[in-house]
Amino acid sequence: MAQRLGVAAATLRSWERRYGIGPAVRVEGKHRRWLPGDIVRLEEMSRLTALGVPPAEAARAARVAATDASRDEGHAPAAVAGRAPGGPATLPLGPVRAECRGLARAAVRLDGDAVEILLDRAIKDNGCVGAWEEIIAPTLRAAGRKWASAGDRYIEVEHLLSWLVSSALRRRHEPRRPPREGVRPIVLACAPGELHSLPLEALWAALTERGLPVKMFGPAFPVEALGEAVRRVGPSMVVVWAQDRPTAAAELVSAVEGAEWGVRGARSHTTLLVAGQGWNSVPRAGARRLTGLRSGLGLIEQRLAH
Incomplete structure (x- = not known):
């Protein structure tokens, strides 16, 4: 869920502990099971906090939104859960991986710590090529399109994301293959x-x-x-x-x-x-x-x- 929303896992635990925005079901071993209604609340919480709404107020609104969605047959939680939180403050991504959406949401919130964590995880899990082509590059292109279509707005998103991407790429990740011998640079x-x-x-x-x-x-x-x-x-x-x-x-x-x-x-x-x-x-x-x-x-x- 943290990866999907583009927040730190500690943030999810904080929302659950402080505002009651958490999973409705727990299974053996203290595992959390996120149901469609839980996802609706979390996505609305993420959307509102990204817009600058105080967390306590965002939590109250998220609970109301989830309740209203569950009562509306045309907007059942399972359908609403697939939307991208953020409204007009989101990046125009199109059909992309969930990790890409999480990265974009964290960038729009200017949450540098979350962006850094998501980038390192993407590179570790997918390698540099997979992370770049499937997660990083689509997010960078979306940030550029948003900036180009909104004047000087969102330039801070593009600059922060670019800097953190550069930093993540230049960190010394462990080579997946041994050093090649006899190869010129x-x-x-x-x-x-x-x-x-x-x-x-x-x-x-x-x-x-x-x-x-x-x-x-x-x-x-x-x-x-x-x-x-x-x-x-x-x-x-x-x-x-x-x-x-x-x-x-x-x-x-x-x-x-x-x-x-x-x-x-x-x-x-x-x-x-x-x-x-x-x-x-x-x-x-x-x-x-x-x-x-x-x-x-x-x-x-x-x-x-x-």
Whole structure:
């Protein structure tokens, strides 16, 4: 239930202890069994507190709403329980997983602690790829759409969520595979002027999870610095992210593909991979474009195998 609502389990216990908003049925072993009417009350409680209603007042209103719903044949608890709490203060998610809805609700409430817990759980349970594609990315896109359609409102939601996602991705989660031996590092960087680095951070986390050596140079990386990094690191490949068309696309391609590394007489070149919709109109990079996190990892693994 905590995951579904996007609150901490301690919050649910507090609501039950202080305001009587809890499960109607308990089974052996002190387990809670949440019935449809319980879910209606909890979702209404979550919706109202997200709007700033004091918890005691929200609890009274939630009990009334659940009672009214149970009396209305057209709005039986089982039907009402499927709605997303928050009303106009929710993010436009569409059909998504319950964990995604919980994350969105916590973000709208600006409940940083709950967001952090939900993100760590999502990554632990699903791995970086599953968490990013099925839970994190849909919530980020919804926050962006809400911000775009509401002027300057909800920008605080988008910024808080982005920061906490970045923090969760960069925490050192235990690799699911042992470190790869004999593999040259993979260099990740954003194109010059590109400040949106979260998708690249997700790739960094996924590569790290797979035990692959990776060096992240972050947002707005200059062309000259990228060429120098290639010469000094000698990477197996370089991934450059661009959400908008890079102003120096040709220079970026030349800087990576023209750089050589290794001992004299046995110089090597690095493979350039590009990611992000900004590269859609750059023909020279068309055959080496990553189109998603999961498929991109597959392409990287395929190239490493050769």
